[in-house]
Amino acid sequence: MLAFAAVVALGTALLSLPAATTTGEPAELVTALFTATSAVCVTGLVVVDTPTHWSTFGEVVILCLIQVGGLGIMTIASLLGLLVSRRFGLRLQLTAQTETKALDLGDVRRVVRGVALVSLAFELVTSLVLAARFAIGYDYGVADALYHGVFHSVSAFNNAGFALFPDNLVGFATDPWICVPIAAAVLAGGLGFPVWVEVWRRTRERRRKARWSLHTKITVVTSGVLLVVGVAVVTLAEWNNPATLGRFDAGGSLVAGFFHGVMPRTAGFNSIDVGQMESGTLLINDILMFIGGGSASTAGGIKVTTFALLAFVIYAEIRGEPSVHVMGRKLPATAQRQALSVALLSVGAVVAGTLLLLTLTPFRLEFVLFEAISAFSTAGMTTGITAEVGTAGHVVLLVLMFLGRVGPITLASALALRERSRRYELPEERPIVG
Amino acid sequence: MLAFAAVVALGTALLSLPAATTTGEPAELVTALFTATSAVCVTGLVVVDTPTHWSTFGEVVILCLIQVGGLGIMTIASLLGLLVSRRFGLRLQLTAQTETKALDLGDVRRVVRGVALVSLAFELVTSLVLAARFAIGYDYGVADALYHGVFHSVSAFNNAGFALFPDNLVGFATDPWICVPIAAAVLAGGLGFPVWVEVWRRTRERRRKARWSLHTKITVVTSGVLLVVGVAVVTLAEWNNPATLGRFDAGGSLVAGFFHGVMPRTAGFNSIDVGQMESGTLLINDILMFIGGGSASTAGGIKVTTFALLAFVIYAEIRGEPSVHVMGRKLPATAQRQALSVALLSVGAVVAGTLLLLTLTPFRLEFVLFEAISAFSTAGMTTGITAEVGTAGHVVLLVLMFLGRVGPITLASALALRERSRRYELPEERPIVG
Ligand SMILES: [K+]
Ligand SMILES: [K+]
Numbered sequence: 001m002l003a004f005a006a007v008v009a010l011g012t013a014l015l016s017l018p019a020a021t022t023t024g025e026p027a028e029l030v031t032a033l034f035t036a037t038s039a040v041c042v043t044g045l046v047v048v049d050t051p052t053h054w055s056t057f058g059e060v061v062i063l064c065l066i067q068v069g070g071l072g073i074m075t076i077a078s079l080l081g082l083l084v085s086r087r088f089g090l091r092l093q094l095t096a097q098t099e100t101k102a103l104d105l106g107d108v109r110r111v112v113r114g115v116a117l118v119s120l121a122f123e124l125v126t127s128l129v130l131a132a133r134f135a136i137g138y139d140y141g142v143a144d145a146l147y148h149g150v151f152h153s154v155s156a157f158n159n160a161g162f163a164l165f166p167d168n169l170v171g172f173a174t175d176p177w178i179c180v181p182i183a184a185a186v187l188a189g190g191l192g193f194p195v196w197v198e199v200w201r202r203t204r205e206r207r208r209k210a211r212w213s214l215h216t217k218i219t220v221v222t223s224g225v226l227l228v229v230g231v232a233v234v235t236l237a238e239w240n241n242p243a244t245l246g247r248f249d250a251g252g253s254l255v256a257g258f259f260h261g262v263m264p265r266t267a268g269f270n271s272i273d274v275g276q277m278e279s280g281t282l283l284i285n286d287i288l289m290f291i292g293g294g295s296a297s298t299a300g301g302i303k304v305t306t307f308a309l310l311a312f313v314i315y316a317e318i319r320g321e322p323s324v325h326v327m328g329r330k331l332p333a334t335a336q337r338q339a340l341s342v343a344l345l346s347v348g349a350v351v352a353g354t355l356l357l358l359t360l361t362p363f364r365l366e367f368v369l370f371e372a373i374s375a376f377s378t379a380g381m382t383t384g385i386t387a388e389v390g391t392a393g394h395v396v397l398l399v400l401m402f403l404g405r406v407g408p409i410t411l412a413s414a415l416a417l418r419e420r421s422r423r424y425e426l427p428e429e430r431p432i433v434g
Numbered sequence: 435m436l437a438f439a440a441v442v443a444l445g446t447a448l449l450s451l452p453a454a455t456t457t458g459e460p461a462e463l464v465t466a467l468f469t470a471t472s473a474v475c476v477t478g479l480v481v482v483d484t485p486t487h488w489s490t491f492g493e494v495v496i497l498c499l500i501q502v503g504g505l506g507i508m509t510i511a512s513l514l515g516l517l518v519s520r521r522f523g524l525r526l527q528l529t530a531q532t533e534t535k536a537l538d539l540g541d542v543r544r545v546v547r548g549v550a551l552v553s554l555a556f557e558l559v560t561s562l563v564l565a566a567r568f569a570i571g572y573d574y575g576v577a578d579a580l581y582h583g584v585f586h587s588v589s590a591f592n593n594a595g596f597a598l599f600p601d602n603l604v605g606f607a608t609d610p611w612i613c614v615p616i617a618a619a620v621l622a623g624g625l626g627f628p629v630w631v632e633v634w635r636r637t638r639e640r641r642r643k644a645r646w647s648l649h650t651k652i653t654v655v656t657s658g659v660l661l662v663v664g665v666a667v668v669t670l671a672e673w674n675n676p677a678t679l680g681r682f683d684a685g686g687s688l689v690a691g692f693f694h695g696v697m698p699r700t701a702g703f704n705s706i707d708v709g710q711m712e713s714g715t716l717l718i719n720d721i722l723m724f725i726g727g728g729s730a731s732t733a734g735g736i737k738v739t740t741f742a743l744l745a746f747v748i749y750a751e752i753r754g755e756p757s758v759h760v761m762g763r764k765l766p767a768t769a770q771r772q773a774l775s776v777a778l779l780s781v782g783a784v785v786a787g788t789l790l791l792l793t794l795t796p797f798r799l800e801f802v803l804f805e806a807i808s809a810f811s812t813a814g815m816t817t818g819i820t821a822e823v824g825t826a827g828h829v830v831l832l833v834l835m836f837l838g839r840v841g842p843i844t845l846a847s848a849l850a851l852r853e854r855s856r857r858y859e860l861p862e863e864r865p866i867v868g
Contacts, residue, residue, distance in 0.1 A: 081866040194866065215866055279792040279799055287785070295866035306867050310778060317775040317849050322768070333767060334756070338867045340774055341751040344744060351721070358713040365713055366799035412867040415751050432515040432628065432649055432729035433740050433772045433846040 003072065004040060004406060011036030011065045020058035027053070030391055037398050039065035041405040042073070042298055044161025044268040044380025045371075045397060047387045051164050062162060063151055067119075070158030070298045073405065074115045074193045077296035080413035081194060082107060111193075118196045119157060119189075126153035126185040133177040156185035159298040161268025161380040169259075173271035174252030179259045186267040187227070192297030195219055214329050215305065219294040222304040223265065226288060231261025233284045234277075243276035264288035266300045268380030275367070275383035282370055282383070289379040290350070295409075300378030302346050302408055309339040338415045342408050349407065350376050353400045360396065361389045371397065376404035437506065438474060438840060445470030445499045454492035461487070464825055471832050473499035475839040476507070476732055478595025478702040478814025479805075479831060481821045485598050496596060497585055501553075504592030504732045507839065508549045508627045511730035514847035515628060516541060545627075552630045553591060553623075560587035560619040567611040590619035593732040595702025595814040603693075607705035608686030613693045620701040621661070626728030629653055648763045649739065653728040656738040657699065660722060665695025667718045668711075677710035698722035700733045702814030709801070709817035716804055716817070723813040724784070734812030734838055736780050740846075743773040772849045776842050783841065784810050787834045794830065795823045805831065810838035 015032035018024050027035075031047055035054075038045050039062045048054075054062065131149030134140040140148065148164060155162045163169055172178040188196075195216045235257030238245040245253040259271050264285050277285070292301015309326075313336050316324040324331040353372040358365065367383040374381050375397045389397065449466040452458050461469075465481055469488075472479050473496045482488075488496065565583030568574040574582065582598060589596045597603055606612040622630075629650045669691030672679040679687040693705050698719050711719070726735015743760075747770050750758040758765040787806040792799065801817045808815050809831045823831065 077866075084866070279802075280789050283785070283789055283792065283799065303867070309867065310774070313771055314775045314778055317771045320849070335867060337747055337751045337770070340744070341748045342867055344748055351717070355714050355717055358717065364798055364800055365717065365803070368713075369799070415754070416867070432511075432518070433737070433743065433769060433776055433850075 003076075004069075004402070007065065007068055007072070008033070008036050008040050008402075011040060011061060014061045015054075015058060017057075020055055020061060021053060022055050030394055034394050034398055035062065036065060037401055038380070039160065039162065040069035040072075041300075041378050041401045042066055042069050042158045042160040042380075043300075043375060043378040043401045043405070044155075045375060045382060045386050045401070046162070047394060049166050050162055052166055059151065059164065063154055066158050066160040066162065067154055070154075070160070070189070071112075071115055071119060073409075074119070074296055074298060075112055077409045078111050078115065078193045079108065080409060081296055082111070084413055084416040114197060115193050118193060118200075122157050122185055122188045123150075123153045126156060126181050129181045130178065133175075133181075137175070137177060152182060153185055156182040156267060156269070157189040157298065159186055159189050159265075159267045159293065159300070159378070161263075163269060169269050169271045170273070173256045173259070174248055176255050179255050179271060182267075182269065183259055183262040186262055186265065186269075187223070190265045190267070190293030190297050190299035191219060191223060192294030192299075194296050195294060214327060215295070217327055218305050218308045222308045223294060226265065226291060226304065227261060229261075230264055230284070230288050231258050234260040234281060237278050237281045237284075238272070241276070241278060244272045263381060264379060265293045266377050266379035268374065268378075270381060273384075274370075274381050275385075277383075279366055282366060285381065286370055286373045289373050289377040289381070290346070292377050292379075300376075300404055302343050302377075306339045306342050306408070306412075309336060310343060313339070334416070338412050341415060342412050345411065346376065346404075346408060349400065349403055353396055356396045357389060357393055360392045361385070363389070372400060375400040378405050437510075438503075438836070441499065441502055441506070442467070442470050442474050442836075445474060445495060448495045449488070449492060451491075454489055454495060455487060456489050464828055468828050468832055469496065470499060471835055472814065473594065473596065474503035474506075475734075475812050475835045476500055476503050476592045476594040476814075477734075477809060477812040477835045477839075478589075479809060479816060479820050479835070480596070481828060483600050484596055486600055493585065493598065497588055500592050500594040500596065501588055504588075504594070504623070505546075505549055505553060507843075508553070508730055508732060509546055511843045512545050512549065512627045513542065514843060515730055516545070518847055518850040548631060549627050552627060552634075556619055556622045557584075557587045557591050560590060560615050563615045564612065567609075567615075571609070571611060586616060587619055590616040590701060590703070591623040591732065593620055593623050593699075593701045593727065593734070593812070595697075597703060603703050603705040604707070607690045607693070608682055610689050613689050613705060616701075616703065617693055617696040620696055620699065620703075621657070624699045624701070624727030624731050624733035625653060625657060626731030626733075628730050629728060648761060649729070651761055652739050652742045656742045657728060660699065660725060660738065661695060663695075664698055664718070664722050665692050668694040668715060671712050671715045671718075672706070675710070675712060678706040697815060698813060699727045700735055700811050700813035702808065702812075704815060707818075708804075708815050709819075711817075713800060716800060719815065720804055720807045723807050723811040723815070724780070726811050726813075729843075734810075736777050736811075736842055740773045740776050740842070743770060744777060747773070768850070772846050775849060776846050779845065780810065780838075780842060783834065783837055787830055790830045791823060791827055794826045795819070797823070806834060809834040812839050 012033045014020060015036055016026050016029065018026045021027055034047050050059065050062070127149040130152055131145040134148050135142060135145035151164055165171055169178065198213060198216050235245070235253065238257065239253060240246050245256055248256060256271050263269055266289055290301055291307045292303055293299020295303045295305050309331060312326045312331065313324050324336060350372050353376065354369050357368045357372060361368065363385050367385050370383050371385055373379070378401060386397070446467045448454060449470055450460050450463065452460045455461055468481050484493065484496070561583040564586055565579045568582050569576060569579035585598055599605055603612070632647060632650050669679070669687065672691065673687060674680050679690055682690060690705050697703055700723055724735055725741045726737055727733020729737045729739050743765060746760045746765065747758050758770060784806050787810065788803050791802045791806055795802065797819050801819050804817050805819055812835060820831070
């Protein structure tokens with residue numbers, strides 16, 4: 001958490017240099033701070049237009065901040081997940097089984113190396129595909145194509161949503177050669193490191209018949225369901241909206257609908273004007289962003305496992321089961337309470353942020369709620385009001401981004417690690433519920 | 435649940451008679467159905483103006499529906515609460531301790547008599563105070579003053595929110611002699627029958643030093659906190675709003691602010707224009723209405739105990755406690771899961787209703803969300819769009835009212851009563867949360 005703050009501070013300092021802007025005038029402090037926070041938290045909300053306001057040096061600073069933020073969040077979350085698993089005597093697939101309940105330097109080194117390798121592999125492939133498309137389809141020079149390929153690939157895998165075009169990716173809305181690789185990188189980054197480690201292990205060790213871990217199964221299945229819901233809602237609800245999908249032909253609509261169905265997990269690129277979406281689409285987007293991506297991934301939100309656990313608890317309760325069984329495994333009661341705490345405290349943070357923004361700005365609930373959830377879940381999509389909420393509004397968004405980035409992970413791990421036993425028990429009493 | 439539907443059907447039939455309207459023209463079916471549902475569910479949303487559209491006969495039908503709905507909901511919820519308590523071998527203060535785990539006719543008779551007595555006592559006192567004020571302060575004739583006293587008293591104690599004035603209670607916004615008795619009756623009705631039984635028992639039996647039940651303590655404390663929050667928010671946030679409190683002097687503002695701080699628990703009268711409130715006030719109102727009032731009361735929502743239980747679970751989790759202790763008692767794990775299920779399924783119902791209304795009507799999220807929560811929690815406050823959402827919108831609101839009225843109680847009891855034991859256990863596995 002402190003490390004995050006330190007990187008934000010360094011980024012702010014670099015972006016405040018005259019060399020970071022196109023005009024050579026140093027950026028205002030709040031602009032630099034907001035951009036640095038947005039990059040390190042891989043949120044992607046911007047108060048100034050990236051290519052217009054920042055010089056190439058500034059862009060490279062942003063790129064580095066995104067990369068450091070993405071690697072950092074995956075590493076920290078993976079290590080905390082590992083610590084929690086060991087504490088409970090359960091094995092997480094991240095490293096070979098060890099005897100200790102604590103983390104040693106070897107664990108840290110292995111996780112850092114693994115996270116870096118996974119990130120680089122996905123970013124390299126995506127960069128090359130994008131660079132090829134920029135060079136062939138849009139006549140960019142080789143250096144320029146590579147630069148654009150690398151920037152958007154890193155921004156995509158780290159679910160950052162920064163782009164080098166004033167209108168983000170609106171210009172490529174119907175080009176599957178740009179949109180599909182970016183969407184794929186977003187999904188890969190959003191599944192999370194633990195999932196990729198398990199995939200890698202199984203491929204290398206040829207243990208194809210071994211059981212997949214509960215974490216991986218829940219993450220992949222829930223992400224898949226949310227992806228289908230997202231794509232279906234955006235495509236169907238916006239099909240006839242002349243301000244969004246209505247202006248494309250069927251093929252273009254499918255590309256843009258697919259792209260925007262992927263984005264709430266929580267990349268935040270946009271290829272259509274989010275502010276022009278139907279109210280219902282915005283509300284579904286709110287929910288999808290709030291849920292977010294996988295644990296120990298580059299995505300934000302309360303995480304798909306948290307959401308799925310709550311759904312399983314309710315399902316078990318409706319069936320009258322005394323314990324919660326998921327895919328052949330029993331969920332510990334403490335994990336259920338942790339999911340509940342993470343979800344409800346996150347609701348609290350979003351509601352508080354929304355209230356403050358409603359009070360501080362003239363915008364209506366629809367847009368303010370979207371902005372607050374987008375900041376908290378580090379999605380970074382916007383209906384277009386980010387630049388106009390004023391300095392106080394920027395501070396609120398800034399706090400939401402930071403809280404949303406480090407909050408759920410830290411909270412969940414802290415809750416799991418702080419569990420202690422009680423020396424005495426009180427008699428039970430049951431108030432009436434409902 | 436079927437009994438509720440039957441009373442709604444009967445009410446619809448009576449309100450469809452020509453004698454029920456002022457014009458002598460029979461009302462449209464959807465109008466009669468909506469009004470009957472709104473009265474039986476004690477919601478108070480109206481599609482036509484009560485005194486203008488309905489004749490005195492129609493008003494009396496509405497009054498009877500409110501009374502039957504209020505008595506019915508308190509009786510059913512009390513009996514279900516009793517059944518659940520006995521099933522778990524715990525004693526609820528509703529009746530003398532018995533040996534059986536089921537309900538017998540004697541229990542039913544005692545609860546019905548108790549509910550009727552409590553309702554009548556509060557309604558009688560409130561009626562007399564209101565009638566005196568109408569007669570003395572507004573020069574009503576005796577019969578008229580009594581009729582207005584009885585109608586508004588019944589409407590208040592049952593948290594219905596129907597009034598006999600075209601602008602609801604806006605004409606009395608600064609009159610404490612009307613507003614305070616109505617607010618008091620609303621609060622009394624919203625605490626719930628089990629609380630009043632316990633108060634009555636202790637007074638009669640002079641067991642003043644005995645322990646209050648956990649249910650009563652949680653209900654009273656949480657209701658008190660929500661009341662203070664509601665009054666403070668409305669009074670402070672609207673103080674300078676020229677469309678709401680801004681047009682009153684300080685004393686009048688305090689009366690109206692207090693009145694509207696009480697209303698989200700879930701009476702739904704209004705003495706200022708809710709549609710003109712600040713966005714932030716509306717959002718706080720949304721939350722307060724969603725929480726609602728006490729269990730087995732005339733108020734709706736997920737209930738203050740459900741809300742408080744979730745807060746206690748999170749508090750215990752943050753403190754790292756393995757079990758949840760509340761005021762010297764331990765909360766059963768099953769009660770925690772039931773509270774979670776009731777709250778999250780209610781969120782689901784509200785979100786689904788909001789999405790449908792957003793799709794079916796041209797109104798913006800702020801107003802549609804308020805309307806959906808108001809219908810679901812049977813609060814009946816409105817920003818003014820109820821009459822204009824169209825037939826499809828009315829059906830959505832109608833379903834929300836019905837679901838919100840019978841849903842949480844039935845769900846919570848069904849969950850509690852359906853609990854069964856598991857014959858085998860699976861190994862535990864813990865996915866990463868957050
Ligand atoms: K993002
Ligand atoms: K009501």
